[in-house]
Amino acid sequence: MATTNHSLVTDFILEGLTRCPDLQLPLFLLFLGIYVVTVVGNLGMILLITISSQLHSPMYYLLTHLSFIDLCYSSVITPKMLVNFVSERNVISFLECMTQLYFFLIFVIAEGYLLTVMAYDRYVAICSPLLYNIVMSHRVCAIMMAVVYSLGIFGATVHTTRMSMLSFCGSHIVSHYFCDILPLLTLSCSSTHINEILLFIIGGINTLAPTLAVIISYAFILTCILHIRSTEGQSKAFGTCSSHIMAVGIFFGSITFMYFKPPSSNNMEQEKVSSVFYTTVIPMLNPLIYSLRSKDVKNALKKVIGGRQSS
Known part of the structure; x- marks a missing residue:
């Protein structure tokens, strides 16, 4: 339904990950498994931190919010994608598309800044351990x-408001399995110059500002660690940062690869793989990274399992 007025657009067609019918069921089962692991992992992390008194610290308070954001982040995208795998016609309404885009942007922007806050938390813990409970008090964390x-919310509101004001014409097939900004911009028949500028400015700020803040935090952390004389102390300090470094590298690396590259290098198949990675795989990886690399989480999980078995 191609139209010249955005107010008359009723739906978009999602192209999906593949056009091969034989791959639809295997992909459905694969992403269903990923989503189940994501939900169980993030909900489990939230519940474990809530009921385990030994995990009631600022670092795990922030990790609770990371798990919550990842859970919501994945739930905005994955259920609709699963439906598309088993539907003959992958259609999303204009309102549903804008709603999905809005909440997707809220959580992806929030996760970037939360990872920055977590980097600052590690900086305070390593460089000013005696002041840690004061600097990272519950009030400050809140x-x-x-x-x-x-x-x-601010970034999502600006982008989504501008997107909803555009006129769409010609073929209205969105080249991804969800309503991302870039595919929608390519469908617009009205001037997208302002939207492109907003995407560059807000997207650049929301990516570069957290990245620079994380780099600066870890520059100070590295300096402090190098001043620790004992090898054991250095190893322990590096261990407290390793999970966060992995999470930051995976998240910002995939975002940068997706949105900040020359137009000449655009490849639809690469974009699909990248978007799949940061919208479905990363929310699954974060709880696994923190649970497998954190001794506190492992010990808390053992106590919870041991307590249930003894009861």
Whole structure:
């Protein structure tokens, strides 16, 4: 239904990951498994931190919010994608598309800033351990999280408002399995110059600002670690940062690969793989990274399992 007025557009067609019918069922089962692991992993992390007193620290308070964001982040995208695998015609309404885009942007922007806050938390823990409980008090953490969610809502509101004001014409096939900004911009028949500028400015700020903040934090952390004389102390300090470094590298690496590359290098198949990775795989990986690499989480899980078995 091609039209010249965006107010008359009723739906978009999602092209999906593949046009091969034989791959639809295997992909459905694969991503269903990923989503189940994501939900169980993130909900499990939230419940474990909530019931385990030994995990009631600022670092795990922030990790709770990371798990919550990952859970919501994945739930915005994956259920619709699963439906598309078993549907003959993959259609999403204009309102549903804008709603999906809005909540997707809230959580992806919020996760970037939350990872920055977590880097600052590691900086304080390693460089100023005696002041850690004062600097990272519950009140300070709550304020930081309010700022994180506010930045996500602000960025999402600006982008989605501008997208909903565009006129769409010609073929209205969205080249991804969800309503991403870039495919929607290519479908617009009205001027997208302002939207492209907003995407560059806000997207650049929301990627570069957290990345620079994380780099600066870890520059100070590395300096402090190098001043630790004992090898055991250095190893322990590096161990407290390793999980976060992996999460930051995977998240910002995939975002940068997806959105910040020359137009001449655009490849639809690469974009699909990249978008799949940061929208479905990363929310599954984060709880696995933190649970497998954190001794505190492992010990808390053992106590919970041991307590249930003894009862």
